[in-house]
Amino acid sequence: xxxxxxxxxxxxxxxxxxxxxxxxxxxARRPRLQVHAVEGVTFSVGAGEMLALVGESGCGKTTxxxxxxxxxxxxxxxxxxxGRDLTGLSHRDLRPIRRxxxxxxxxxxxxLDPRFRVRDTVEEPLLIHGGGSAAERTEKITxxxxxxxLTPPDLYVNRYPHELSGGQRQRVAIAAALVLEPKxxxxxxxxxxxxxxxxxxxxxxxxxxxxSGLGILMITHxxxxxxxxxDRIAVMYLxxxxxxxxAREVVRSPRHPYTKALVSVVPKRDPxxxxxxxxxxxxxxxxxxxxxxxxxxxxxxxxxDACQGTDPALEPVPGGGAEHRxxxxxx
Amino acid sequence: MSRxxxxxxxxxxxxxxxxxxxxxxxxxxxxxxxEGERMGLVGESGCGKTTxxxxxxGLLPPNASVSGKVILDGVxxxxxxxxxxxxxRWHDIAMIFQGAMNAFNPVKTVGEQIAxxxxxxxxxxxxxxxxxxxxxxxxxxGISGSRATRYPHEFSGGMRQRAAIAMALACQPKxxxxxxxxxxxxxxxxxxxxxxxxxxxxxxGLTMILVTHDLPVVAQVCDRAAVMYAGRIAEEGPTSTLYHDPRHPYTRMLFAAxxxxxxxxxxxxxxxxPPRLDRELAGCPFQPRCDSxxxxxxxxxxxxxxxxxxxxxSCHLNEVPTGAxxx
Amino acid sequence: xxxxxxDQIVPLNEANVVVGPDAPAEITVRPRSLxxxxxxxxxxxxxxxxxxxxxxxxxxxxxxxxxxxxxxxxGPVYAPPSSKWWLGLDDGGVDMLSQMIxxxxxxxxxxxxxxxxxxxxxxxxxxxxxxxxxxxxxALMRVTDYFLxxxxxxxxxxxxxVFGRSLLNIIIIIGIIYWTSTARLIRAxxxxxxxxxxxxxxxxxxxxxxxxxxxxxxxQVVPLLVAxxxxxxxxAIFAExxxxxxxxxxxxxxxxxxxxxxxxxxxxxxHNAWWAVVPPGLAVTVVILACTMIGQALEDALNPRLxxxxxxxxxxxxxxxxxxxxxx
Numbered sequence: 014x015x016x017x018x019x020x021x022x023x024x025x026x027x028x029x030x031x032x033x034x035x036x037x038x039x040x041a042r043r044p045r046l047q048v049h050a051v052e053g054v055t056f057s058v059g060a061g062e063m064l065a066l067v068g069e070s071g072c073g074k075t076t077x078x079x080x081x082x083x084x085x086x087x088x089x090x091x092x093x094x095x096g097r098d099l100t101g102l103s104h105r106d107l108r109p110i111r112r113x114x115x116x117x118x119x120x121x122x123x124x125l126d127p128r129f130r131v132r133d134t135v136e137e138p139l140l141i142h143g144g145g146s147a148a149e150r151t152e153k154i155t156x157x158x159x160x161x162x163l164t165p166p167d168l169y170v171n172r173y174p175h176e177l178s179g180g181q182r183q184r185v186a187i188a189a190a191l192v193l194e195p196k197x198x199x200x201x202x203x204x205x206x207x208x209x210x211x212x213x214x215x216x217x218x219x220x221x222x223x224x225s226g227l228g229i230l231m232i233t234h235x236x237x238x239x240x241x242x243x244d245r246i247a248v249m250y251l252x253x254x255x256x257x258x259x260a261r262e263v264v265r266s267p268r269h270p271y272t273k274a275l276v277s278v279v280p281k282r283d284p285x286x287x288x289x290x291x292x293x294x295x296x297x298x299x300x301x302x303x304x305x306x307x308x309x310x311x312x313x314x315x316x317x318d319a320c321q322g323t324d325p326a327l328e329p330v331p332g333g334g335a336e337h338r339x340x341x342x343x344x
Numbered sequence: 345m346s347r348x349x350x351x352x353x354x355x356x357x358x359x360x361x362x363x364x365x366x367x368x369x370x371x372x373x374x375x376x377x378x379e380g381e382r383m384g385l386v387g388e389s390g391c392g393k394t395t396x397x398x399x400x401x402g403l404l405p406p407n408a409s410v411s412g413k414v415i416l417d418g419v420x421x422x423x424x425x426x427x428x429x430x431x432x433r434w435h436d437i438a439m440i441f442q443g444a445m446n447a448f449n450p451v452k453t454v455g456e457q458i459a460x461x462x463x464x465x466x467x468x469x470x471x472x473x474x475x476x477x478x479x480x481x482x483x484x485x486g487i488s489g490s491r492a493t494r495y496p497h498e499f500s501g502g503m504r505q506r507a508a509i510a511m512a513l514a515c516q517p518k519x520x521x522x523x524x525x526x527x528x529x530x531x532x533x534x535x536x537x538x539x540x541x542x543x544x545x546x547x548x549g550l551t552m553i554l555v556t557h558d559l560p561v562v563a564q565v566c567d568r569a570a571v572m573y574a575g576r577i578a579e580e581g582p583t584s585t586l587y588h589d590p591r592h593p594y595t596r597m598l599f600a601a602x603x604x605x606x607x608x609x610x611x612x613x614x615x616x617x618p619p620r621l622d623r624e625l626a627g628c629p630f631q632p633r634c635d636s637x638x639x640x641x642x643x644x645x646x647x648x649x650x651x652x653x654x655x656x657x658s659c660h661l662n663e664v665p666t667g668a669x670x671x
Numbered sequence: 672x673x674x675x676x677x678d679q680i681v682p683l684n685e686a687n688v689v690v691g692p693d694a695p696a697e698i699t700v701r702p703r704s705l706x707x708x709x710x711x712x713x714x715x716x717x718x719x720x721x722x723x724x725x726x727x728x729x730x731x732x733x734x735x736x737x738x739x740x741x742x743x744x745x746g747p748v749y750a751p752p753s754s755k756w757w758l759g760l761d762d763g764g765v766d767m768l769s770q771m772i773x774x775x776x777x778x779x780x781x782x783x784x785x786x787x788x789x790x791x792x793x794x795x796x797x798x799x800x801x802x803x804x805x806x807x808x809x810a811l812m813r814v815t816d817y818f819l820x821x822x823x824x825x826x827x828x829x830x831x832x833v834f835g836r837s838l839l840n841i842i843i844i845i846g847i848i849y850w851t852s853t854a855r856l857i858r859a860x861x862x863x864x865x866x867x868x869x870x871x872x873x874x875x876x877x878x879x880x881x882x883x884x885x886x887x888x889x890x891q892v893v894p895l896l897v898a899x900x901x902x903x904x905x906x907a908i909f910a911e912x913x914x915x916x917x918x919x920x921x922x923x924x925x926x927x928x929x930x931x932x933x934x935x936x937x938x939x940x941x942h943n944a945w946w947a948v949v950p951p952g953l954a955v956t957v958v959i960l961a962c963t964m965i966g967q968a969l970e971d972a973l974n975p976r977l978x979x980x981x982x983x984x985x986x987x988x989x990x991x992x993x994x995x996x997x998x999x
Contacts, residue, residue, distance in 0.1 A: 209388060210598065285584050356990075
């Protein structure tokens, strides 16, 4: 990734949440527990590229996105946006950078203020960041709505959210994110609450935006969506990236046992495709108590004794491209 | 060839609306289920799939009215409404509700809640009998029996869903209606639950209707599926036929809109939205969004046609012997 | 574009559906002016509003409406109702009806003003506490707890003894006693709105507190505040009544509470003078009921979960089965 092309570089990001102890816990002097949400995550997103952070609930993908957007404070690590490290910046210094990084949330029914018209929602970022005269603002709003696929814009400008469908609301949220002409878009499960027939439209829109030069960090639990639309996939488990690489390669030749299991278990469209799913036992452990050594070893079908002792780092997989990496001693 | 267990004939459901008028949520669906079969009821939000199974359970709200027959083992349950449905509820036909894993009472133990239907409906003669049966049921769904004394918040999401399944099985029903049983779950837990449902239908001889919007789930778990649109069944048949030889554009387009893990074909969304069901519709309800609509579609309602292997669909394209010319 | 009722969209083409990228499936009416709609639709609320409006008008135009003086003796003590004085005379020979009419003025003033004080203090505390959270919240909630714990009647007595029995003092004391429940309610609402995704989005954009509070939080809080204030008016009027009954109010101003107290000290019961006891009590009851009906209707409309329609015994209906031929 060339220096000019890289938008976002996250290095060794760690974010933890304290778990409330309660009165009895404090009196009994129970040790302060922490939710190890993000435990050393490193990745980058370039302009015109879509990286999908994939994983199940509790893996830390949403917390990673929130930390990148500075909605949550990190414990350690670096977040470089266009070369500048965001982690040390004050509120005031962050303001100009906030224009360039925008986020879209999962719930289209909740991400719009029900009392704001579409116009007000899309205008708000301009008002916060000083978007020029009223005429200039109107022009930018119109442009943003068109870019988000809401044409003709006049049809939508004065509507309230409850008058729009889920897909349209999500487009309004996208328009509001585009109006400041950002460089990076973070999409947290952008389509999981939408009907199937509508999802492709939104994902295609994101694809179009990517082609026009935007960098997109997409958070999703849906491997099929990631495989189809993302350039690269990073699979997360309990706060770490366990495998990453070009989307097609990760999905067609997964190397980490977790990825392999995940891929085998995703239902396929074709009823005749009856590959035997490799169903793991149990559920993802609570991120408060992370297993020692390799965090996946208690559920891993190929774990050996050594797995309890070593916490593997991401290494290039044997026989794959340099971009394809996995964190397993048995690859 | 197993015997027919459940037959639904021309089921309609209307809802009275606040400002007057009616919403025609289910517009005459019919299908049959053989014993031991797993059928999928697929569709997007608002198509009427949940309303249909609620109607089969007789669990519609007071502003609803139904017509049609729901014949279970030869008996029309819907004949006199609540009176005739109530005796069958939980005993013969049971339901796992959408979000069941969140519908547990937080101040009662899971065991107490699973025992509740047994005690209420008299299938267990007393608390000790019920407790034993509760432990049996928990083991059946893959939870250790000793957990019956725990509270719902001590269970994970997947375990609560299993407990909800155990609750539905409490009175040993013949038919299980599962409404989006895995929608809120992680893909690995989803696989576990689906595997459980498949093994339960096999081992207990249960018949199951799986309601979901997730086509691939139906493709993997169900032998047959009915695709619903605007309150009607657009197409019904074996799942592999629906994928490889669909006879309704909606079925085809719905599959095309679903990304596949390995598939390379473009994923295409379906423009527009389902029609409003509080008005009379002219012609085919899918016509405004259909990519193959032609001359008769806006004005004439399509007739249902049957094909080989219990496959039927309602589309004008099936009437035309030599392909259609788009309008 | 075709027009229609202001809050509904009419489909753009002949087809049943509005076509466009992901066009809407359902079109719902926005509760534009919740207050107006509720008051017009809910019969109880409408009756309540009419009662309140009439009472307010009586209070404003007391000078014109009262047939006699509310302070001067015009006849014998405890004279029964007659064509000369419709509600009879009290223990001082003063016309009851006139006192009732002027009493409306005092009760309404105290009710509205007292509720306003409670709303301003409670609303302010609730908003600050709910929005900022953290230590501010904890501190303000401690203060709220202290005020909750203070017993109202002894406080009233002490206040009246120390600061005197004027109308203004009564308004203040009512405000001091009753702001706490408003504060709690508003705090809860503000906290929940604060967590909504659209507020977090605005915050992540860099919006300042001013914008977040005034543009996003307040619009969701004001309707609730209004509903709560209406209910507080009822409480304030009742509070005035028993403050007066305890003899802690201004003796020169005959509010309804004072009238009840007068009847007690004047021994109306021994004289069988029901007209000195019943009218003020009835008036207070009716006005409080009116406020409660309005306030409840507003609260119900704001919080649909309070509805209990789903608990009705009525079941779904079965329509006769028409064996249809395959006409499709």
